[in-house]
Amino acid sequence: MTEKLTAGDLCNRIVAFATRDMTVEQAAQLMREHHVGCLVVADDAPEGRLVVGMLTDRDIVTGAVALSLDPARLSVENLMTAEVITAGEGDSMEDLLTRMRRKGLRRLPVTTPQGVLVGLVTLDDLLAVMAGQLKALAAAIEIEQLRERQLRP
Numbered sequence: 001m002t003e004k005l006t007a008g009d010l011c012n013r014i015v016a017f018a019t020r021d022m023t024v025e026q027a028a029q030l031m032r033e034h035h036v037g038c039l040v041v042a043d044d045a046p047e048g049r050l051v052v053g054m055l056t057d058r059d060i061v062t063g064a065v066a067l068s069l070d071p072a073r074l075s076v077e078n079l080m081t082a083e084v085i086t087a088g089e090g091d092s093m094e095d096l097l098t099r100m101r102r103k104g105l106r107r108l109p110v111t112t113p114q115g116v117l118v119g120l121v122t123l124d125d126l127l128a129v130m131a132g133q134l135k136a137l138a139a140a141i142e143i144e145q146l147r148e149r150q151l152r153p
Contacts, residue, residue, distance in 0.1 A: 007096055008089030010129060011110040011119030017042045018055055020077035024064055027055055027076050040109050040117060041080045048116035051109045053080035086111045089118055093129065096121060 016034040018027045018041050027039055041053035055076050063079040064071050087096055087108045096108060100123060110118045 005093050005129060006089060007087040007091040007108070007110045007121055008118065010093065010096070010125055011087075011089075011121040012125065013119040015040055015109075015117060015120045017049060017117070018076045019043070020052060020075065020080065022076045024055075024060055024071035024074040024076060024079055028057075028060055028071060031057060038107055039076075040120060041076055042117055045116075047114060048112075050115050051084055051086060051111055051117050053077070053082045054084055054107070054109070055080045084109060086115070087121060088113065093126060097126060100126075 016030055016036050016039050018030060018039040020041055020043070022030075030039060031037065037058075038054055038056040040049075040051055041055055042049035043052050044050075053076070059079045059081065060071065063069075064074055085099060085103050085105060085108060087099065087110045089110055089112070091099075091110075100106065100108060107120055107122045109120055112118060
């Protein structure tokens with residue numbers, strides 16, 4: 001529990017991604033296929049996938065469906081958020097939570113300093129880690145209470 005976890009430790013390295021020229025309909029199908037609510041938008045480069053945007057299910061609903069636009073005729077680039085907030089592999093859990101809270105984000109792509117996609121960390125990932133830490137803390141308290149009862153019946 002004293003181990004300092006980093007974004008590189010916490011992120012999921014299997015990331016569903018889209019390309020900016022993909023149609024929004026294709027992106028929505030990818031989301032359904034992978035059971036995710038967002039896709040990292042990336043360009044292929046010799047060094048790897050460079051993060052260029054994020055596309056969420058909410059982007060599709062508010063940017064296309066609610067406006068009665070045809071998702072088969074729109075490209076991902078039309079709806080994606082191009083100003084992507086990312087995390088570095090060495091960022092701490094506290095760094096991640098602070099950035100997410102300040103920017104109002106639920107997900108952060110984890111990248112190398114060159115912007116190459118490493119993984120994706122979500123609030124759900126962080127909550128699961130924190131829940132495990134709280135469980136360990138509760139177990140320590142229980143053991144201490146049991147020890148006290150045994151020492152002083």
